Amino acid sequence: MAGRGGGRGRRMMTFSVxxxxxxxxxxLPPSIQQPTPLFPVMEQKPxxxxxxxxxxYLLALKQEFRGAMKSLPCFxxxxxxxxxxxxxxxxxxxxxxxxxxxxxxxxxxxxxFRFYYYYYYFTCFLCQTLQKKExxxxxxxxxxxxxxxxxxxxxxxxxxxxxxxxxxxxxxxDYVMSYFDNGEEFGGDSDDNMDEAIY
Amino acid sequence: xxxxxxxxCGLLLREHFGxxxxxxxxxxxKGGAQNLRTIIHETGISLDxxxxxxxxxxxxxxxxxxxGRKGAGSPTEYQTCCDRILRILRYPRYIYTAKTLYGxxxxxxxxxxxxxGHMTMSGTIKTVADRLTQNMEEGxxxxxxxxxxxxxxxxxxxxxxxxxxxxxxxPKDSATPAAPxxxxxxxxxxxxxPPTPESFPDCYKVPHVTLVGRGKRxxxxxxxxxxRNAKKAKMDSQTHGDEGICWQVNFERFHLHFRDQAIxxxxxxxLDQTSSEIVRTMLRMSEVTTSPTAxxxxxxxxxxxxxxxxxxxxxPRPILDQYLTLLIDxxxxxxxxxxxSGGGMYVVNMHRALANLARATLESVVQERFGSRSARIFRLxxxxxxxxxxxxxxxxxxxxxxxxxxxxxxxxxNLVQLQEIxxxxxxxxxxxxxxxxxxxxxxxxxxxxxxxxxVANLVERRLFESKESKRLLEKSQRIEAILASLQxxxxxxxxxxxxxxxxxxxxxxxxxxxxxxxxxxxSAENQVDETIFLLESYINSTASTS
Numbered sequence: 057m058a059g060r061g062g063g064r065g066r067r068m069m070t071f072s073v074x075x076x077x078x079x080x081x082x083x084l085p086p087s088i089q090q091p092t093p094l095f096p097v098m099e100q101k102p103x104x105x106x107x108x109x110x111x112x113y114l115l116a117l118k119q120e121f122r123g124a125m126k127s128l129p130c131f132x133x134x135x136x137x138x139x140x141x142x143x144x145x146x147x148x149x150x151x152x153x154x155x156x157x158x159x160x161x162x163x164x165x166x167x168x169f170r171f172y173y174y175y176y177y178f179t180c181f182l183c184q185t186l187q188k189k190e191x192x193x194x195x196x197x198x199x200x201x202x203x204x205x206x207x208x209x210x211x212x213x214x215x216x217x218x219x220x221x222x223x224x225x226x227x228x229x230d231y232v233m234s235y236f237d238n239g240e241e242f243g244g245d246s247d248d249n250m251d252e253a254i255y
Numbered sequence: 256x257x258x259x260x261x262x263x264c265g266l267l268l269r270e271h272f273g274x275x276x277x278x279x280x281x282x283x284x285k286g287g288a289q290n291l292r293t294i295i296h297e298t299g300i301s302l303d304x305x306x307x308x309x310x311x312x313x314x315x316x317x318x319x320x321x322x323g324r325k326g327a328g329s330p331t332e333y334q335t336c337c338d339r340i341l342r343i344l345r346y347p348r349y350i351y352t353a354k355t356l357y358g359x360x361x362x363x364x365x366x367x368x369x370x371x372g373h374m375t376m377s378g379t380i381k382t383v384a385d386r387l388t389q390n391m392e393e394g395x396x397x398x399x400x401x402x403x404x405x406x407x408x409x410x411x412x413x414x415x416x417x418x419x420x421x422x423x424x425x426p427k428d429s430a431t432p433a434a435p436x437x438x439x440x441x442x443x444x445x446x447x448x449p450p451t452p453e454s455f456p457d458c459y460k461v462p463h464v465t466l467v468g469r470g471k472r473x474x475x476x477x478x479x480x481x482x483r484n485a486k487k488a489k490m491d492s493q494t495h496g497d498e499g500i501c502w503q504v505n506f507e508r509f510h511l512h513f514r515d516q517a518i519x520x521x522x523x524x525x526l527d528q529t530s531s532e533i534v535r536t537m538l539r540m541s542e543v544t545t546s547p548t549a550x551x552x553x554x555x556x557x558x559x560x561x562x563x564x565x566x567x568x569x570x571p572r573p574i575l576d577q578y579l580t581l582l583i584d585x586x587x588x589x590x591x592x593x594x595x596s597g598g599g600m601y602v603v604n605m606h607r608a609l610a611n612l613a614r615a616t617l618e619s620v621v622q623e624r625f626g627s628r629s630a631r632i633f634r635l636x637x638x639x640x641x642x643x644x645x646x647x648x649x650x651x652x653x654x655x656x657x658x659x660x661x662x663x664x665x666x667x668x669n670l671v672q673l674q675e676i677x678x679x680x681x682x683x684x685x686x687x688x689x690x691x692x693x694x695x696x697x698x699x700x701x702x703x704x705x706x707x708x709x710v711a712n713l714v715e716r717r718l719f720e721s722k723e724s725k726r727l728l729e730k731s732q733r734i735e736a737i738l739a740s741l742q743x744x745x746x747x748x749x750x751x752x753x754x755x756x757x758x759x760x761x762x763x764x765x766x767x768x769x770x771x772x773x774x775x776x777x778s779a780e781n782q783v784d785e786t787i788f789l790l791e792s793y794i795n796s797t798a799s800t801s
Contacts, residue, residue: 100623105778110351115778117347124370125271130311132273132304 256284256337259707264340266714271343272311275300279308283318283335290323290330309333315372316418316503342506344710344784349509353414360405363387365414365504373418373501376462380406385471396469407461413508416458418501462497511547514792518608522582522589529568530578534589536563537603548799551604556597587611606796613699613793616786620702621670628653629661633670633693641674641690662691670698696797703790710783717776724769731766734758 105111125131261284269277282298283289289297295305312318317339323329346369354362363383368374380402387397409415515538523531540563541552561575570578579601582590588607594600614637622630632651636642642650648658665671676688721728737754758766 100626103623105775105782107778111778111781114347114351114781115774117350118777118781121346121350121366121370122270128370130272130276130314130372132275132307132311134273134275134304 257704257707259704259711260337260341261285263707263711263714264337266711266718267340267343270714270718272308275304276308276311279305280312280317280335280340283312283333284337288324288332288334290332292330294333311372315339341707341787344780345506345509345788347781348513348784349504349506352509352512353409357405357408360387360402361409364402364406364409368415368502368504373503375499375501376406376497379502384469388469388471396471398469410459410461410502413459414505415502416453416505417455417460418503419455419458462500507547510788510792513788514605514609517612517789518589518603518605521587521608521612525585525587526581529570530582532565532568533560533575533578533582534603536560536565537590537601539563541603548796550606550800551591551602554593554600554602557599557601558597560601561598606800609789609793609796610695612789614695616789617695617698617702621665625661625664628657629665632658632661633665636671636691636693637695641692643688643690647691666691669701696794699790699794703787703794706783706787706790710780710787713776713780713783717773720769720772720776724765727762727766727769730762731758 261281264284265277265281268280272280278298278300279294282294286293286297291302291305291309294309295302298305300308309318309320312333312335313320318333318335320331320333323332349369350362350366353365357364360383363386364379367379367382367386380399384397384399384402387402388395391397406415515535519531519535519538522534537552537555537560540555540559545552557576557579560579561572564570564575576599579590579599583592583601588604588611591602591604591607592599593602618630618634618637621633628651632647632653635647635650639646639650644659644662647662648655651658653661662671666673670693672692672694674690674692675682676690677683678686678688734754734757738751741750741754
């Protein structure tokens, strides 16, 4: 009863009309019955594609080219990384270009620069040799010999990086973590001969 | 590098070289020249893959490297440019042109070089001979000398060129490989811009190559033959005297050819076949004497043209003069008169022809999107430069309300610009002239970006459609493989029909519809590329002269 105003209350909305800003006498926009279309309406339809022998031949050439490219060595699969392919594989398709071997040596200097960084710390070097011995033992357990080399290279790389992180950033100090060693691990092998005095 | 260009380049790299190269390539495009460590750090891809991707990009000419900008000793920097990657769209057209000019052999040579980027001459010839032998009948094979002669012809007409020897920063780069015909390596200093291949004197010199033999057919061989073939392959890896000299396709030469084709076909459409033959003769005569960026060809006398016309067109001399007069008077200004000696000196106006072709493209775009009356207004503004709204309505003979509507639509789409000319220092609207104008060059640039966006959308849609029906496509491929192997091993027809029935009828319909869609999208990409070529040529020619 309260909502029926007859001629007066014809426009009943769920919100207060004055608050929104629509004054009396203004025409409202038409009510929407479905969501707005995804694309604007096209007044003119586009022309059809030209179809002829030449266009078909060009189409066939394009599709064949795409297919052929997928089987060439230039098409790099992201899964190749996990198999740890050696860097010499990079240049199979470059044959004899001196330019790319130049690039190759250039990036090798990057590598050696990195290792220099590690050898700078003498204690680091010691840890590395100890870990390499461990690695050597564990890799003997692997079945395939071929994979050993590749994995070693990968692991060395990964372990080198790991070490780097561990050494520098574990506690955000400026000192290498081995600085804080109190020598407990050192000399642990000689516990068997107790009759010799330890100075 | 606009956002649309980078997006399109990314999609093209993904389709042709894989996602890793796409990531590295787009990173280089967006970031400018960077060294290896930056690339690895910012893309998060492993060193190995980044190195491989850079190799692929350099191999295909998309990336150049030079020593760092901070002086000697700083790491090498890599830089990619959009243009080379966008050429991938045009590869089918290059291959088809080689086929029309040099037959199947030429077609395969260009295709091999486009697939590999850079390749030595001997490598190309061997691969192409093998491919041709595959398609020939049993017992026949392709001789290397035939393929060599096709290669020579392609180099003679400059469709192929040597890869530029690298002006490396390190002196050890000059250690050329032991080859009897060493490439001409000038000791170029480290410059900011990479040298063009044409700046080297031996760009089009074919090295002396010892290559004797015939193409080999790939046979389905058993073990014994396998060993023999393997042994043969080892013996075949001999040197042929051209190690270190790699060849690449000369895109600029193809573009000149396309430009000439466009002008000739435009003349044929506007006038008639004979006029187009005359223009074709003129262009052929000036092929070697005109530089690629010239505004017009060197002047040719009417006598020379008459002598060089093809013998099938024996038109008498006065008729030729009449045709030439018609060509000069044509408003498209394809041919111009440069003097009176020798029966009249005539030139072909390249840049003006390109500008007219671009203008026709713009007008056609407006007509197809907004209707012929809007196109009339657009053409009017192109001719009359600046017009007021009232004048537009009068000249175009369109009622005022509709003309206003159309003008505002064109204005909102940025095809038409508004120029305000004030009568008083305060820009009072009642005392200011508002003139509508169309600037051809900026409008062409805008439409070119639209074209790039269009092609990128087409590629994405095609990838989407393939991805949606991936399961179905894989199933059909597996069934085809089974069918092929069954047929090779000689199965009965019942088995074949049984395998064929593994795909149901609605699935076949779906596959057919998918194939149709993908063909349409691919074909559309090819055709948009034709528009891209025209607009790019116009913009490059105008930008170089202005």
